[in-house]
Amino acid sequence: MTDSVTPPTVFVVDDDEAMRNSIHWLMESIGLRVEMYSSAAEFLQACDPQRPGCLLLDVRMPGMSGMELLEKLKGGDLRLPVIIITGHGDVPMAVRALKHGAFDFIQKPFNSQELLDQVNAALQQDTESHKQRRQIEILHNQFAILTGREREIVELVVAGNSSKIIGAKLGISPKTVDIHRANIMKKLNVHTIAELVQSRLALKEY
């Protein structure tokens, strides 16, 4: 529940040790945290899908290939952006990877700076999406403490009804409606009707 305190991590899955170590050295040089795995299976066993960061995935690996791992992750709840590293002649495979939701692909031999730039971009996107997810989570929790009557009134307010009409619809006085509205605003930590409507729409449904 803490707000983006966890620093992002660059997860590297590559069977070539020299490649892993050199990427580690490169990432650390700009202060990024790096975790290294020598195979897809090892990564799947150890990783926590909730942790922010990005995944650098080598396509050609013994055992489960990079593509298989990508497809498996996208079927689950992993939200990490994935950068695919391909060798010469693997371009069609890279295209396939993009279609399967990879963030980007980079071709060996690559320019190290280019790799760093792409990792930064991926991390930034991950941070963004983490922020959004956090926000919705908060809204979700706020809405969760509303009473049943309060939720009815929120829906009617969002639909654009005045207190008078809401009161008439629910068979209560407009004044009682106003009291409920004040409670709702307080619980949801919003100050204007516009903010209330925005929060509700951001949540979409609950």
Place this chain on the structure above:
Amino acid sequence: MLAFVGFGTFLEIGNLIQQEKLKELEFSATDKVRQIVDWREAHLRRGEALSRTTMLPYEFEQWLQANHPDDWRKREFSRTLSELRKIYGYRAVALLDRRGSLQLSEPGETCWTPADMALANQAMGERNGLLSDIHPDNEGDGSLSIDFAAPLIANDSGRVVGALLLQIDPSTQLFPLVQSWPTTSTSTETLLVRREGDEIVYLNELRHRNNTALKLRLPISTPRLPPAMWLRGEFDALKGLDYRGVPVVAAVNPVPGTQWLMVTKVDKEELFSPIQKLQIRSTGLGLAFLAGVGLLFFIWLRGIQERHRLISAQRDAAVEREILLKHFEYLTQYANDIILVTDQDGRIVEANQRAERSYGYERGELLRMQFADLRPPAKPPSFFDAQLAQLRQAGESIFETVNRRKDGSIFPVEVSARMIEVKGVTYLQSIIRDISERKRAELELRKYAEQVEDLYNNAPCGYHSLDQDGMILRINDTELRWLGYSREEIVGRKNIRDLFTGKSTQVFRHRFPAFKTQGAVKNLKMELVRKDGTILPVVVDATVIHDLDGNYLMSRSSVFDDTERRIAEEKLQLYSEIVSNMDEGVVLIQATGQMIVYANPKFEGMFGYDPGELSGIPVENLNAESDKSPEETAGEIITALACNGKWTGEVLNRRKNGEAFWCRAYVSTIEFHPYGTVWVAIHQDISERKRIEAMRSEIEHAGRLNLAVEMASGLAHELSQPLSAANNYLVGCLHRMKAESWDHEKLRNAVELAYNQTKRAGAIITHLKRFIRKQDNERTPADINLLIHDTLNFLEQEILRHAIELQVELVPLPLVKVNKVEIEQVLLNLLKNAIDAMNALPRRKLHLATRIWNSNHILVTVSDSGKGIPKKDLSNLFNPFQTTKQDGLGLGLAICRSLVENHGGQIWVDAQAESGAEFNFTLPCEVPHD
């Protein structure tokens, strides 16, 4: 008076002699006529014998049915004819078929006239032997012939199958009978004439005039010509004048069965010569008496008359006796048979002239001999005695025996012996006939019969005859041998049904009744079972023999061993089945005219024709134009077939719809009866194979061209790993060094790691180099010219596709020790570059040459007519990654240089070339060891 009486007496005696002579004439004439009739009848009988009693008609018919082949039968007929001719003394003999056309003639050059043929036809029509009249011989040399025709009548069916035509020479056979005259006479003559219209034609050569046969003709009105008188019905034997006009006494007798008249005559002058003297003498006597003692004589007239009457009577008796004696003498002396008279003791007491001639003894010798002396010594005397005793008992006997001549030779005789009694003494009178001629003829006939029998038994085919139930009546040795039975086991014991297999028995049951009424069956395929149970396939021809009422008498079957043919037939059927079902197209082409005479279903299908549609089509219709014209291909095939009888190769054919396709063809020649020389061509559709081959070569080609690309790709992948890693380390270092302070130790470590990665990249390349070298390091002596050919073959498609004009000038080269794959790679690269360089240019000429360079190197030159190489590029042309190609790696020439230099050679490009590029490389020759 006396003279008158004398003359009267003389006349009377003359008349008497004349009468006697006439009697003798008539006797002889009748005898002659009988001889001629006998002669004719002998011929006719002989003809009948030949017609009916020999195998000749049957064999002849068989032969005719077989389309008179030149086989053993023909030779047999010729032999029979020539024997007939020899035995019987015919001038010529011929065999005619039923329609009267000549089949065989002996001697072969004999000329037969239409009249002869007509005679044969008439004889066949009448089913009887016929003798023609005497007529001039066909040869026109004035000689005469009588033709004799005898129909050949098949024994069984009584059908006339042909005729025998025999030419008789009358001058040797008939005329001697006519002309011979038994007594010595200067004028006696027998002659034959016949009437032709109003003329009398003399048929034989005359005694008193030459060249008369058929030439001397006298009108029937000639007043005193004896035959003319006879024909006019006013014959007087004593008044005749013969053809010379000389007075003759004549007898005329018709010869029965002919148009001939036999005239027997003697000149009156000869007849009266004995009484001529008497006439003169009596006239003189008469005159003397008349002059001297006429009166005295007159007184004794009556006495003289009386006495003369007595003398006359005595004379009559004497003359009569003499005539009888003469007659007997004539009969015995001139008889054609030996006449011997022996007494009781077997001594010869009388022998005639014929006996002298036959035995070769003088009459005097004979009369001193015993009858037994004429027997061959082998016969014991007791045999003779026994025979004699038997003869005495019976009075007469006729038997055959052999006699011996003076010279010791033996000859067969027929003896007709009779006991006669003369004045109380018993004699044995033997009339002995020399029958050696008859015996010889009999022997010939028996030999002939034996030959025929032998022919029947040992013919190459089987013969048998069946009764109406199928019981075997006769069977020949050949068939018995085939079946393994003896004659005793078969004849009269076995029914033919017992000898057939079940299937054949059914056929027999089904067909035999019809056969008995229809009369013949041909080419019937049957199966006989041998005694040992094995099966003998046969072909049967059979005919029915009917009796005179047309009832079935028996069958006569010819049986042919069909084993070989059936095996051959089955084989043929098998082969035909194989050919029909073969997966290769088979076509038969008649060599002359090159027409298709047969194509199997596969061939028809292959070429898209309907069944049978190809027959009669010229084979050139099936040929398509390839790099050779159909005529060239045909010429090549014909030459090969003439040389070694077969040809194998690929031909471009055309289907019915015009589509061309490749076939592999195997052509050979055979001799096949109806068509003469025939080509057998087996076609295999190889269009699919060709297509696959082309495809495979394309793929292989592409594959080999891509090898370098593939290798480069793999190399790139391998190198990218360490290079990327090194890059990472170094960029990582750079970032850290931006900070104010950095951990020296860590950085040094990272740089070292980066260094290690670059070393790793280097190692990969080294490893790769070593790998390549290890792979193809084998060097063997090779002919570079051959490598060039191989490489050109490999690039053939490419060269064809780009329509490149190829010029190759190779000189004989010594062997060079090389790695073939590497040198091929060099050639391939250079050629490929040359081809690419000329791409899309109007002039595309590729030149390849080899020669000896600096005496111990060989030089290979590859030049093109492309755009050439810009001067600026010349310096680093052979460096790696130098390329002008869009998709090239720039490794080709670099690899070429490394490969050539590895071999101790050099490679360079000739900048002097005016147009295009000229690449040269050398390879050192091996220095020959001493």
